[in-house]
Amino acid sequence: MLRASAAAEEAGVPSVSLTCEGFIGQAATTATGLGLPSLPVAVVPGHVDVQTVEELRANVLAVTVEGVVQGLTAPPEKASDIEEPEPGEVVFEGTYDEINRFYYENGWSDGLPIVPPTAARVQEFLKHAGREADEELGVLLPDKRSATIRTVAINGVMAGCRPEYMPVLVALIEAMADPRYGVEHSGNTPGAETLIIVNGPVIRRLGFNYQQGALRDGFQANTAIGRFWRLYLRNVAGFLPHKTDKGTFGNTWRVVLAENEDALRQMGWTTIAQDAGAAPGESAVTISRFTGGSVLASVFGNAPEQMIPYLADGLTRLVAWEVIFTVGMSVGAQRPLLVLSPILAQTLARGGLSKQDVQRRLFEQARIPASKFERYIGEWTNLAPGRPSLKDLVRRGRAAPIFAQSDDPERLVPVVEKAEDIMIAVSGDPLRTNAYVFAHNGILGFPVTKPIRLPAR
Amino acid sequence: MLERVLWPRGRRTVTARPVAARLDTLQGKTVGQLWDDLFRGDEIFPMLESALAARFPGVKFVGYRTFGSTHGAEEQQVLRDLPARMRELGVDAVISGMAC
Numbered sequence: 031m032l033r034a035s036a037a038a039e040e041a042g043v044p045s046v047s048l049t050c051e052g053f054i055g056q057a058a059t060t061a062t063g064l065g066l067p068s069l070p071v072a073v074v075p076g077h078v079d080v081q082t083v084e085e086l087r088a089n090v091l092a093v094t095v096e097g098v099v100q101g102l103t104a105p106p107e108k109a110s111d112i113e114e115p116e117p118g119e120v121v122f123e124g125t126y127d128e129i130n131r132f133y134y135e136n137g138w139s140d141g142l143p144i145v146p147p148t149a150a151r152v153q154e155f156l157k158h159a160g161r162e163a164d165e166e167l168g169v170l171l172p173d174k175r176s177a178t179i180r181t182v183a184i185n186g187v188m189a190g191c192r193p194e195y196m197p198v199l200v201a202l203i204e205a206m207a208d209p210r211y212g213v214e215h216s217g218n219t220p221g222a223e224t225l226i227i228v229n230g231p232v233i234r235r236l237g238f239n240y241q242q243g244a245l246r247d248g249f250q251a252n253t254a255i256g257r258f259w260r261l262y263l264r265n266v267a268g269f270l271p272h273k274t275d276k277g278t279f280g281n282t283w284r285v286v287l288a289e290n291e292d293a294l295r296q297m298g299w300t301t302i303a304q305d306a307g308a309a310p311g312e313s314a315v316t317i318s319r320f321t322g323g324s325v326l327a328s329v330f331g332n333a334p335e336q337m338i339p340y341l342a343d344g345l346t347r348l349v350a351w352e353v354i355f356t357v358g359m360s361v362g363a364q365r366p367l368l369v370l371s372p373i374l375a376q377t378l379a380r381g382g383l384s385k386q387d388v389q390r391r392l393f394e395q396a397r398i399p400a401s402k403f404e405r406y407i408g409e410w411t412n413l414a415p416g417r418p419s420l421k422d423l424v425r426r427g428r429a430a431p432i433f434a435q436s437d438d439p440e441r442l443v444p445v446v447e448k449a450e451d452i453m454i455a456v457s458g459d460p461l462r463t464n465a466y467v468f469a470h471n472g473i474l475g476f477p478v479t480k481p482i483r484l485p486a487r
Numbered sequence: 488m489l490e491r492v493l494w495p496r497g498r499r500t501v502t503a504r505p506v507a508a509r510l511d512t513l514q515g516k517t518v519g520q521l522w523d524d525l526f527r528g529d530e531i532f533p534m535l536e537s538a539l540a541a542r543f544p545g546v547k548f549v550g551y552r553t554f555g556s557t558h559g560a561e562e563q564q565v566l567r568d569l570p571a572r573m574r575e576l577g578v579d580a581v582i583s584g585m586a587c
Binding site for chain 2: 050056066070071090108114185361412
């Protein structure tokens with residue numbers, strides 16, 4: 031919303047941004063990141079979603095109208111820059127404890143101890159990048175800071191990574207900078223968190239855990255690279271809680287998920303990276319933001335027809351309000367992830383199913399009544415304003431035709447637009463019959479896959 | 488042991504710039520509405536229109552549907568098109584919502 035105001039200002043047209051009371055701080059830091067620190071806002075008291083029409087009108091008339099008038103007519107404050115160090119400049123000298131205190135007090139660490147990023151440690155990381163330290167990988171919102179190989183190395187050191195992880199870290203920031211991912215949305219209020227999935231020979235080479243406890247901390251590559259992701263969001267993109275990161279609850283970073291490629295090969299199933307176009311044998315990272323997840327414990331059955339209904343039910347339970355990314359806000363952008371333990375995937379494969387067959391069966395069975403779908407987007411939430419029916423949305427081109435195949439409000443509709451939107455990974459305890467479902471945050475963290483380029487020896 | 492440590496942030500690619508010149512009044516001006524399709528903008532914009540029209544005779548509004556949603560799948564295209572659309576429509580100022 032402030033990005034729209036900034037676009038108007040850049041074109042020479044004054045703007046004012048309507049901002050709920052709880053978002054004034056985010057507006058100020060976002061405006062600074064956009065290079066327009068004087069961007070005016072007009073405050074709407076409280077939060078609009080819990081106000082009656084009369085309360086909303088009273089608040090708008092008492093407060094917001096004057097804010098709009100002032101924002102469009104009053105002379106703005108003078109804009110000024112805050113002086114900052116150069117990237118990679120020495121900013122402090124001290125003991126381990128003093129350094130940790132200094133970084134924490136400046137908002138550069140997550141509260142856990144960091145490995146002090148000295149020039150020598152950073153240089154070790156740069157040796158493993160095989161690229162120039164000042165090479166720019168992109169410019170990241172909301173701070174519009176330059177993402178470079180050097181800042182990747184510094185934050186990698188801080189997170190507790192090993193130098194040989196550098197190619198993975200670089201690929202991750204290339205993915206973060208890809209416009210399809212939408213890093214600018216990383217501070218939105220549902221507080222979705224990115225899951226990193228790693229594929230290819232790099233899994234064994236760097237010692238990623240892909241077996242029991244696949245999403246548990248305790249394995250350096252999985253844990254430290256997950257931490258690196260959020261440190262980079264903090265220090266370079268500029269997402270800080272109480273400022274630009276408005277996750278209502280949020281959660282800490284997710285441990286990196288590595289797929290069990292031995293099991294996948296044995297079954298003839300494709301990996302997540304291959305599904306996104308990576309060549310067999312190519313190492314790659316895939317990033318995607320998920321709003322939350324839950325385990326589907328003790329899947330029972332020795333054939334697909336016994337197992338699929340429970341897995342499909344899990345999808346419909348997890349993908350709830352998130353169907354606003356299936357229709358409405360963005361069409362066909364809901365990409366839930368089902369993680370199958372190897373024994374579950376192998377049982378499905380033994381029943382004659384490819385991964386694509388499983389996707390099709392889940393698509394056919396993970397369905398909810400149209401009336402419930404409409405409640406998620408236009409009654410229990412106001413994410414589709416005006417309470418449009420699915421038929422309305424199809425008519426407006428904001429939903430695929432499959433959502434309006436009859437007038438029956440109890441007809442069953444899918445929670446994603448098409449079968450291949452359901453991502454399936456294989457990992458976790460090879461001999462336990464559990465699965466995990468993640469609901470997805472749509473275009474506000476769309477899946478992006480990037481190859482991991484190892485430097486020439 | 489003392490260690491010398493490096494700044495972990497990236498260089499800002501933008502410098503602080505002033506916002507556009509403000510209007511002397513809204514009277515007789517054309518105000519564009521930009522909406523991200525969220526948080527009751529469809530109710531709030533009409534409230535603002537009535538209040539502003541009563542206070543500033545001759546003020547005109549260009550509705551948010553004219554521009555498209557500033558959030559979601561359309562955002563990037565809508566923002567790319569915005570300067571030209573504002574020129575075509577003679578927009579003097581914009582109200583953009585909703586940050587909630």
